[in-house]
Amino acid sequence: MKAADFGYRRPGRLEEALRALAEGEGGAMALAGGQSLMPMMNFRVAAPEVLVDLGGIAELRGIRDAGDRLVIGAMTRWAELMASEVIAAEVPLLARALPEIAHPAIRNRGTIGGSVALADPAAEAPAVLLALEAEVVLQSLAGERRVAAAEFFLGHYDTAREPEELIVALEVPKAGGLRCGFHEIGRRHGDFALAGAALAVAVAEGRMTEARIALFGVADRALRAGAAEAALRGAVVGDGTALDRAVAALGEIDFAGDIHASAEMRRHLAGVALRRAWAEAVQ
Numbered sequence: 486m487k488a489a490d491f492g493y494r495r496p497g498r499l500e501e502a503l504r505a506l507a508e509g510e511g512g513a514m515a516l517a518g519g520q521s522l523m524p525m526m527n528f529r530v531a532a533p534e535v536l537v538d539l540g541g542i543a544e545l546r547g548i549r550d551a552g553d554r555l556v557i558g559a560m561t562r563w564a565e566l567m568a569s570e571v572i573a574a575e576v577p578l579l580a581r582a583l584p585e586i587a588h589p590a591i592r593n594r595g596t597i598g599g600s601v602a603l604a605d606p607a608a609e610a611p612a613v614l615l616a617l618e619a620e621v622v623l624q625s626l627a628g629e630r631r632v633a634a635a636e637f638f639l640g641h642y643d644t645a646r647e648p649e650e651l652i653v654a655l656e657v658p659k660a661g662g663l664r665c666g667f668h669e670i671g672r673r674h675g676d677f678a679l680a681g682a683a684l685a686v687a688v689a690e691g692r693m694t695e696a697r698i699a700l701f702g703v704a705d706r707a708l709r710a711g712a713a714e715a716a717l718r719g720a721v722v723g724d725g726t727a728l729d730r731a732v733a734a735l736g737e738i739d740f741a742g743d744i745h746a747s748a749e750m751r752r753h754l755a756g757v758a759l760r761r762a763w764a765e766a767v768q
């Protein structure tokens with residue numbers, strides 16, 4: 486199948502893009518890397534009246550050091566993030582997740598902003614942003630607002646973004662001091678995960694003073710596993726019994742079942758992913 490007819494705009498400035506979205510009155514959609522939107526249009530799951538191509542807006546691209554945080558432009562591509570030394574040094578959890586996202590051809594076009602806007606429950610970036618307690622920066626003609634990652638992802642492909650808003654950046658606290666681990670389980674490398682875990686822990690005097698666990702691929706959105714975090718917090722680094730308690734605490738989560746995996750299987754796989762992420766973080 487081919488996409489339904491659509492109009493096309495390629496603004497050179499952010500304000501023009503915001504105006505085009507507002508004029509579209511809900512019928513306009515942003516085009517970032519097109520790696521999800523183009524197939525969705527070809528399958529006619531999406532049928533925008535106007536595509537607003539963000540590819541010509543230089544200010545939406547790149548990584549800026551803002552002191553205690555990095556500001557990552559929404560149009561920054563996966564491949565650019567993978568090549569970035571500042572990402573590797575300051576947000577190693579994100580660096581660790583990037584090679585798990587799709588395949589090189591898709592990473593050459595796909596953007597972090599596109600992934601966050603799409604909010605696929607099995608995507609890696611939302612979970613990483615949750616674990617890093619990042620903020621999503623949104624802009625419309627009415628101005629700018631920030632939404633914590635924890636409040637941004639609302640459900641299956643559903644976010645707190647309004648139709649006339651664009652994601653302009655992700656603000657990610659520097660986390661080079663946190664130990665991190667990441668593991669996902671899928672059918673093949675590059676597939677969306679059946680279950681995955683992103684883990685960031687702060688360690689002082691041999692104990693985990695803070696533990697953040699974000700799961701993806703397990704429910705209608707990426708989510709923090711609060712009870713599992715509590716089981717790790719305060720424990721001696723490398724204490725396997727604390728890890729056992731954390732894995733058992735995943736039982737509080739309402740795991741989703743579908744044609745790819747039952748809820749029970751996802752619960753099991755999330756436990757395996759958490760154990761492997763933990764091993765990576767504590768070693």
Ligand SMILES: Cc1cc2nc3c(=O)[nH]c(=O)nc-3n(C[C@H](O)[C@H](O)[C@H](O)COP(=O)(O)OP(=O)(O)OC[C@H]3O[C@@H](n4cnc5c(N)ncnc54)[C@H](O)[C@@H]3O)c2cc1C
Nearest residue numbers: 515517518519520521522587595596599600602608651652
């Ligand atoms: C075979 C295949 C495998 C994949 N595997 C994975 C995987 O394992 N993990 C993973 O995370 N992803 C995976 N993807 C998706 C890929 O990472 C996409 O690049 C990403 O999800 C969407 O980014 P994009 O830049 O291509 O956005 P687009 O496809 O251009 O847009 C996606 C949606 O976001 C909206 N949008 C885009 N940018 C903005 C913005 N700045 N503000 C507001 N709305 C915006 C668009 O209107 C559209 O609704 C896969 C894709 C394919 C085709």
